Amino acid sequence: MLISLDLVEKAAPDQASLKAASKLMKSSKWPLLAVSEPLKHIWAECQGSGANPYRVIVDCSDRKSKCTCPSRKFPCKHALALMWLYAETPEAFTQAEPPDWVNEWMGRRKKTTAAPAADDDGPKEAKSIVMAKVAEPEKPVDAATLARREAAAKKRAADTQTAILGAMDDLETWIEDQLRTGLSALLGDLPGRCRAIAARMVDGKAGSLGGRIDQIPAAVMALPGEERLDGLISQLSKLVILARAYRAAPDAPDIRRAITSAESRDTVLEDKDALRINSRWEVAGERITTRRDDLISQETWLMNLRDQGPRFALLFDTFPIAMGKRSNAFASGEQFDAELVFYPGRSPLRAIIGDRQVCADEVPWPVTDLTPLADAARHETALPWSEIAPVLLPAGRIAMSNTDKPWWVAETGGLMLPVDLMPPVALTGMVLQKTAALWDGARLSILSAHTPWGRLALDD
Amino acid sequence: MTDPMAQIEALKTQWMTGSATPGTGPWPHLDELSRLALTGQYLRIATRPASAAKVTIAPEIPTLPLNPMPVAARPLFRRALAAKLVPATVVVGFVAARGFAVNPLDWTPARNEAGLPDVYAPWRDWLDGNTGAIGDAPLTAETWDDFPPHSRYHLLETLHANRPEDARALILQVAPTLAADQRLRMLGCLRARFGPEDVAVLEPFATDRSSKVQSFVRTQLARVGRVGETAPEALAELPDFIETMRAGILSRKQVVSARKLKTQAQRKRRGDILAQLTLKSVADQLGLSPDQVVERWDFGDATEDMISLVAATGTDDHVRAFARRVASQKAQPGPLLDRLSHETRRDIGLGLLPFDGWILDQTQLWITQPDGTVPMAMLQEGSSLRDLAGQFRIETGPAEERMLERALSFLGLLADREAAIALMDIFTEAGALAVDNRLSLLRLNTAL
Numbered sequence: 083m084l085i086s087l088d089l090v091e092k093a094a095p096d097q098a099s100l101k102a103a104s105k106l107m108k109s110s111k112w113p114l115l116a117v118s119e120p121l122k123h124i125w126a127e128c129q130g131s132g133a134n135p136y137r138v139i140v141d142c143s144d145r146k147s148k149c150t151c152p153s154r155k156f157p158c159k160h161a162l163a164l165m166w167l168y169a170e171t172p173e174a175f176t177q178a179e180p181p182d183w184v185n186e187w188m189g190r191r192k193k194t195t196a197a198p199a200a201d202d203d204g205p206k207e208a209k210s211i212v213m214a215k216v217a218e219p220e221k222p223v224d225a226a227t228l229a230r231r232e233a234a235a236k237k238r239a240a241d242t243q244t245a246i247l248g249a250m251d252d253l254e255t256w257i258e259d260q261l262r263t264g265l266s267a268l269l270g271d272l273p274g275r276c277r278a279i280a281a282r283m284v285d286g287k288a289g290s291l292g293g294r295i296d297q298i299p300a301a302v303m304a305l306p307g308e309e310r311l312d313g314l315i316s317q318l319s320k321l322v323i324l325a326r327a328y329r330a331a332p333d334a335p336d337i338r339r340a341i342t343s344a345e346s347r348d349t350v351l352e353d354k355d356a357l358r359i360n361s362r363w364e365v366a367g368e369r370i371t372t373r374r375d376d377l378i379s380q381e382t383w384l385m386n387l388r389d390q391g392p393r394f395a396l397l398f399d400t401f402p403i404a405m406g407k408r409s410n411a412f413a414s415g416e417q418f419d420a421e422l423v424f425y426p427g428r429s430p431l432r433a434i435i436g437d438r439q440v441c442a443d444e445v446p447w448p449v450t451d452l453t454p455l456a457d458a459a460r461h462e463t464a465l466p467w468s469e470i471a472p473v474l475l476p477a478g479r480i481a482m483s484n485t486d487k488p489w490w491v492a493e494t495g496g497l498m499l500p501v502d503l504m505p506p507v508a509l510t511g512m513v514l515q516k517t518a519a520l521w522d523g524a525r526l527s528i529l530s531a532h533t534p535w536g537r538l539a540l541d542d
Numbered sequence: 543m544t545d546p547m548a549q550i551e552a553l554k555t556q557w558m559t560g561s562a563t564p565g566t567g568p569w570p571h572l573d574e575l576s577r578l579a580l581t582g583q584y585l586r587i588a589t590r591p592a593s594a595a596k597v598t599i600a601p602e603i604p605t606l607p608l609n610p611m612p613v614a615a616r617p618l619f620r621r622a623l624a625a626k627l628v629p630a631t632v633v634v635g636f637v638a639a640r641g642f643a644v645n646p647l648d649w650t651p652a653r654n655e656a657g658l659p660d661v662y663a664p665w666r667d668w669l670d671g672n673t674g675a676i677g678d679a680p681l682t683a684e685t686w687d688d689f690p691p692h693s694r695y696h697l698l699e700t701l702h703a704n705r706p707e708d709a710r711a712l713i714l715q716v717a718p719t720l721a722a723d724q725r726l727r728m729l730g731c732l733r734a735r736f737g738p739e740d741v742a743v744l745e746p747f748a749t750d751r752s753s754k755v756q757s758f759v760r761t762q763l764a765r766v767g768r769v770g771e772t773a774p775e776a777l778a779e780l781p782d783f784i785e786t787m788r789a790g791i792l793s794r795k796q797v798v799s800a801r802k803l804k805t806q807a808q809r810k811r812r813g814d815i816l817a818q819l820t821l822k823s824v825a826d827q828l829g830l831s832p833d834q835v836v837e838r839w840d841f842g843d844a845t846e847d848m849i850s851l852v853a854a855t856g857t858d859d860h861v862r863a864f865a866r867r868v869a870s871q872k873a874q875p876g877p878l879l880d881r882l883s884h885e886t887r888r889d890i891g892l893g894l895l896p897f898d899g900w901i902l903d904q905t906q907l908w909i910t911q912p913d914g915t916v917p918m919a920m921l922q923e924g925s926s927l928r929d930l931a932g933q934f935r936i937e938t939g940p941a942e943e944r945m946l947e948r949a950l951s952f953l954g955l956l957a958d959r960e961a962a963i964a965l966m967d968i969f970t971e972a973g974a975l976a977v978d979n980r981l982s983l984l985r986l987n988t989a990l
Contacts, residue, residue: 191978262560315581322575481597508646524591
């Protein structure tokens with residue numbers, strides 16, 4: 083046995099960690115559990131409250147662990163829960179060769195065969211797995227208290243709506259002021275002015291919208307000078323559309339999500355009307371972005387390899403910058419069978435993974451059509467405030483303009499789209515047989531592509 | 543009907559300056575924010591960024607005359623490069639020696655990247671934008687300019703190996719018409735298989751207007767014993783710096799050694815003098831044969847100067863003999879390396895293995911492009927492997943850690959595949975994890 087319950091207790095930083103780990107002891111939270119007994123390592127994926135799972139590794143020889151969660155505790159509750167699971171139910175773990183993400187961590191560790199240091203039992207707090215398993219009794223609630231709670235919740239909701247409507251009024255006033263005083267002045271002071279109105283949105287309970295406004299300066303200033311006015315107009319126009327959409331339909335889930343915050347994972351899973359698609363999915367790419375509002379956003383773009391349901395899905399999470407660097411949740415190109423549950427909306431895109439199974443075979447990318455931007459246009463029509471749309475492009479090449487800017491050019495001719503970043507030089511010498519990318523109306527951001535040399539991922 | 547784009551452009555201009563007039567432009571009946579919303583949507587849906595006036599699509603990357611790297615080896619190759627334990631071109635050279643080409647999705651060379659195997663000439667040409675179709679046309683004076691630059695020099699070397707008369711005739715015809723750097727490169731194609739028959743090709747360039755070409759010609763002619771005249775004044779000063787003497791208490795062998803000097807100025811003068819002489823002229827002045835000078839040199843002061851002298855003016859036999867002595871003395875080979883074939887350097891380097899300790903730094907000096915062909919029997923001699931394996935059992939500081947990484951990486955590229963598999967077993971038994979980054983080149987070796 084690689085690890086025992088006794089060692090799990092010793093490894094826990096405190097009783098609170100054991101208690102937190104006990105709440106993860108459900109098999110539904112662990113779509114992947116694996117072990118390599120020769121290498122004395124166990125690893126797993128744990129579905130937390132976010133869209134992207136956490137990847138957890140434990141070296142059973144010295145109980146050192148690694149987890150992609152933002153916790154600063156070592157070991158975190160996920161690593162503890164993994165050790166605990168293995169100690170209690172080793173048969174639930176599949177014997178396997180470690181995947182690349184496990185090998186990379188193992189490869190970086192420099193170990194000797196010297197015996198590991200004795201676990202530090204910490205400041206005399208007793209730690210007990212038995213006590214951690216004890217469920218806290220629920221206090222009974224009387225009808226009057228329930229009624230008070232409901233009334234308070236209704237009042238909070240009404241106050242929130244009032245606050246948001248006030249914020250929308252202020253936003254439109256601000257935009258009108260910018261038009262009146264001239265957009266050239268706004269372009270000259272974009273970060274400062276956007277920061278101010280973004281803060282007002284946060285004060286007005288429109289946190290998502292505030293975060294979005296904070297990203298406008300980076301998006302506009304990334305464009306060449308001659309395109310910035312159009313870029314700014316596009317951004318402001320979407321804010322107007324979104325504000326007016328909220329007034330017209332404040333309870334519409336996709337509008338609320340864009341203005342306040344997203345529903346919790348549990349809320350989406352419990353929604354009987356949520357779109358559920360069981361299919362083979364491939365990780366088309368990941369983007370991890372540091373934002374101006376001190377958050378890091380993690381986007382995992384999945385492509386539906388079969389014909390039923392949306393072509394793409396987005397797993398989206400945000401983390402405070404203070405939590406540190408994020409690791410990829412998946413390997414680009416990884417395929418799995420899964421039921422995705424989509425957040426409700428007019429053009430479903432954001433989703434969470436329900437059940438997932440590893441698969442051994444590989445399914446090819448779907449056939450592309452000759453009007454690849456049609457899907458993006460449909461998405462834009464349904465959600466006119468949306469900023470990007472995923473697209474699957476047919477065969478094309480990366481060409482360089484006479485000003486050294488990269489363009490994606492369809493092999494059949496006709497369609498040419500500017501690419502946001504200079505690709506690796508090798509890419510200019512390859513046919514991109516199919517390309518998964520994001521289109522924001524002005525620039526293409528390539529996630530991955532199939533070439534005669536193999537699959538390319540630009541988020542590596 | 544007024545063009546909507548023209549109306550929108552006018553409205554944009556007004557917004558830019560803050561001079562928008564209500565009721566003008568598109569959608570005059572709407573409020574300002576509604577017009578903004580519609581303008582934004584119109585620009586996004588009804589328009590697209592103007593296509594670039596001119597775009598250039600590069601030719602496709604050429605395939606190389608090597609097998610594609612096995613799929614299973616590609617992640618190991620990427621990991622080996624990411625570990626940055628040896629230069630990328632050394633790993634690429636190792637992979638080429640095994641008969642495989644790198645996948646350009648995993649790595650492409652930088653333009654003008656030094657140390658790239660010759661077989662990658664087509665990629666060099668592609669990076670430079672030179673991709674003339676080669677097809678089956680022979681390389682001749684008439685077709686010289688039709689071939690991409692890097693590829694044609696690579697083809698010339700192959701021609702010199704297979705049809706040396708044709709190669710010589712081509713060089714004599716084309717080289718005089720080239721710029722100095724291209725002329726040097728063309729003459730350099732003779733280096734790998736230079737022999738007495740090539741002397742007639744080089745001699746016309748002995749007085750080339752480029753000093754680099756002259757120096758190259760001198761060095762190559764020296765390989766076959768053809769050395770130029772020596773300045774008599776320099777020869778006259780030689781006894782001030784180099785002498786023969788008897789050394790050793792019992793054997794009293796004759797050695798050739800440098801006189802002890804007191805000042806830096808004297809040492810500089812010694813270097814200047816030797817740079818003007820040849821091995822033969824030094825030997826004649828000392829009353830010895832060049833072979834005797836090589837075998838009796840007393841490694842101490844002036845060794846660097848002597849190494850330069852032999853490298854510049856010794857025959858291939860002299861250079862080989864002196865190089866072996868330099869290696870046994872653990873001295874720096876310097877310019878001798880350029881005079882030695884890959885095989886000779888390998889032999890010398892492997893000869894050091896049993897005595898080199900676990901760091902293998904002397905062996906690494908001589909074998910700068912390991913080709914994965916050394917069997918386990920050779921690697922097992924001496925205590926180097928045992929000492930190396932022992933490093934996994936102890937805590938090491940940063941300096942030792944760096945040496946360990948270098949030694950393991952070097953072994954990873956030196957060993958043949960069976961030896962690499964055996965080494966992985968030895969090191970994992972000694973306590974290393976199979977996926978340890980320090981073993982990344984060994985793992986790559988086992989996969990090719």
